[in-house]
Amino acid sequence: GQNIDQPTEMTATEGAIVQINCTYQTSGFNGLFWYQQHAGEAPTFLSYNVLDGLEEKGRFSSFLSRSKGYSYLLLKELQMKDSASYLCAVSGAGSYQLTFGKGTKLSVIP
Amino acid sequence: SAVISQKPSRDICQRGTSLTIQCQVDSQVTMMFWYRQQPGQSLTLIATANQGSEATYESGFVIDKFPISRPNLTFSTLTVSNMSPEDSSIYLCSAGGSDSSSTTYGYTFGSGTRLTVV
Secondary structure, eight states: OOEEEOOSEEEEETTSOEEEEEEEEOSSOOOEEEEEEOTTSOOEEEEEEOSSEEEEETTEEEEEETTTTEEEEEEOSOOGGGOEEEEEEEEOTTOOOEEEOOOEEEEEEO | OOOEEEEOSEEEEOTTOOEEEEEEESSOOSEEEEEEEOTTSOEEEEEEEOTTSOOEEOTTOOTTTSOEEEEETTEEEEEEOSOOGGGOEEEEEEEEEEOTTSSOEEEEEOOOEEEEEO
């Protein structure tokens, strides 16, 4: 089976940096995804990591350590519009299916 | 990445009736999935929609309750049958697969269907 853990809620200040952690235990591994979901909307793809290391994409970066079963999403220069839920999802070996964590609700305050 | 049109966006249905949700993708995609998202919760996979064959259901979901069709690589439907208030949820389709280099997966979601059963 798959087990994915991430914090339930986080609060950060506009302009700051926030790191959202995700740990996973899976039967095999075929990649880790991060999605952003605003209330009432569909999830939006942010990043995909399959190899160890940091993937940078503008203000967002995602890191993966396969040996530790660990990933984080780093958001820089926070903006109010970044207030959303951030979902960590893992694809198991030999599978294209995604198993989602419960999501981290990020609140950006002035 | 693929763009998905999902409809209806929302519906209010009577107990005991059925609703069919459609997803149309603007390009041929390898994989299509159906998820359910309860209010304030994360996404739970219902099934993988297989082109030209029966869908593959996750534990707790059965074909009689959630029949799925996928006649081609760009279209799929999910039917919520014999609905009860417990079926009130957001239903999302997802599509995607490898890019041309076969090294990266990309999955996008439809806009979701907010179902309320009364």
